[in-house]
Amino acid sequence: MHGIVKRFPGVIANAGVDFDLLPGEVHALLGENGAGKTTLMNVLYGLYRPDAGEIWLRGRRVAFSSPREAIGQGLGMVHQHFMLVKPFTVAENIVLGQRSPREPLAHDMRQTHRYLRSLSGQYGLAIDPAAPVWTLSVGEQQRVEILKALYRGAEVLILDEPTAVLTPQEVDDLLAILRRLAGEGKAIVFISHKLGEVLGVSDRITVLRDGKVVETLPAQAADEHGLARRMVGREVLLRVSKGPAQPGEVRLAVQNLSAVNDRGLPALRGVSLEVRTGEILGIAGVAGNGQTELEEVITGLRRATSGTVTICGHTATNRSPTAIGALGLAHIPSDRYAMGMLRYFTIAENLVLQRVGQAPFTQRGWLRKDIIRQEAQRLTAAFDVRTPSVENPARTLSGGNAQKMILARELARQPKVLLAAQPTRGLDVSAIEYVHRTLIAQRDSGVAILLISTELDEILALSDRIAVMYEGQIVGVMDGPGADIHQIGLMMAGSKRSSL
Template sequence: MDAATPVVELKQITKRFPGIVANDSISLKLHKGEILALLGENGAGKSTLMNIVFGLYQPEEGSIEVKGKPVVIDSPNKAIELGIGMVHQHFKLVQPFTVTENIILGMEPKKMGARIDYKTSVAKIKQLSDQYGLKVNPNAKIHDISVGMQQRVEILKTLYRGADILIFDEPTAVLTPQEIGELMVIMKRLVAEGKSIILITHKLKEIMQISDTVTIIRRGKVIDTLKTAETNPNELAEKMVGRSVTFKVDKQASVPKEIVLDVKNLVSKNKEGISVLSGLNLQVRAGEILGIAGVDGNGQSELIEAITGLRKVDSGIIEVRGKDTTNKNPRHVTESGVSHIPEDRHKHGWY
């Protein structure tokens, strides 16, 4: 393949749903070793377009070329065969399975007839994990690892299947700031190894940090394609929404009132008997936003679980508006006026 030939080229792609044109004659190019950001508001048509590239949807009009050759991508299996992988915003993982079982699902290596060769699979996954700095434990259960680590498993799934063109759909939506930074490092390492990436996002800061080129989509149409080094967040924002925008927020100083949440000497241990909360104290007042910062795994999730009734505590007191809610069930806590937007809204969004 000639160096100037795009690894993926979309030509006049159009996709319609009842009452709406999701993609309207969209054309774009992705080159080898490039990170192309696909920028647009929610509903602009970004994910629909990439679902076409991955074979989940078929366009009504237009064509796709992969490495200079016209192709028809009529299924995800065809996309994988062409070296295209997709890391979905909502992960496609089986929670009770191990990392290895999820990655090899559907293409399990066999030995001596029908037996699955797990040893070879684990070795290959570990080699890929080390090569790209993913630091994933092949034997860990999915339900025991963080959301950020689950995303890395999804990345490994694409690499295990031989993908050299990776699509990331809103990858930072569920990540902590630290995990976002780590993902940026991983993406840079991937392109350094010759991979090419399409990044779906509406976060301007991340685009400026990581991408080489940015294509802006608004209401299903391509507005512009720019070199990231030659643009700025203001220009991108205006093209994305179609009007002038300001990043300045006028914010008045808060005037906290009475205590609405009081956590006193909270202690909680995990299944191994190790303290995850050790004599923790905090107060939240009416009219106040309290931030809790820390490296992943230092008790933030356990604290929220304890406050919302999802985790039993060994000692200490939790009071909501002066009433003891310690070790009460989630319904009782909710009826006390406490709401919970979980880290993984699909796994924990319903009690």
């Protein structure tokens, strides 16, 4: 890719980017939120037309006007939100995408299964073509997307933050698969904010900042601090410091809480915990052990089958999210696109979402657009949400900036209790530093914080106390400072030894 320029209204997402990719390499693309990584790959994949610049593929100049054309030339992209039809099998999903409208439906499925099985074996994907997609874990669904790209003959594979939603074991599996694909001569673009992964899996690293290439360097010549500095343009603290907690009265109490998951199976089995003002209680655990259900029950998005939730002394069990919010709970949701924002509403509207009906935003029944805009400008400046205008739809924000918008909105409500679930998923190193500082400042100003995170590093960095969740239960609680990582790891894996 030579001199790629891509503009959006008010933003230059790519300002003359040169990027090259070799067969047999894993090439990482690094950069702050909004640096232009996804845009560059969308240009390559035919989703966007560049305003200037050239793309050359195997010595020939190409200009894709759609992903279909890019796929036809051997490109494949694995998106973060999978586009699989859940009731269908793996093979059906893969053939579904492939079929042209003129082709008859009568595929020889047996032959397809055989081919997919051999392809899956060749690259160590461990996917059964006959499995219905709804039975697969997130990591497996991702591997189906990879298999789909390979089935269509991909020689170039683009993965945009593939590890953000995976468990640590799934991450290791994926990285091994990427090495194997590169070993077979595929060219891989790997986008990630996790510097450790990037250093572990890549051959070369390109760092983008503000739509420009800062540097392309061999991975052996790089280290975490140096990469962070190149991305951000300053020294980044990879861990923020905090003073000891000064816990006060109990603000959030969960007692003997039980609930079922979407399939009707027990997901919470008698969870009890307390969070006090001025402290951060971190819930550690491998994804899928009831953390999402706990988040949903506390915030009123899922019914408790038994037990109670109390916020600031008031019963919150099975009340509506609005009523629970009014008791003083703010919520940074783990699934920001599904629960955290209205993508087609403006950034300003998103920022005053729960407060829009109140003064000063509504006066005598009239929406005060000017006051809403002022508040939005204040919040975007205070929380460093980068956008040319608060009147743009929220969907135009890059992933990290969308997360900062949600944080800004929730903290602007001056909550008594904050439930922060995966608050830094998809954020770059400096945004993580910022969010961590903000959470600690909130704690110090007296907010009670329940932190749910599958990132053990994050739990260890922030928590005053740590509770480990396993199969719907709290299997141990310990002090955060000086916590034994090894012991937490064992508990996360199901060993019930508790330090209590």
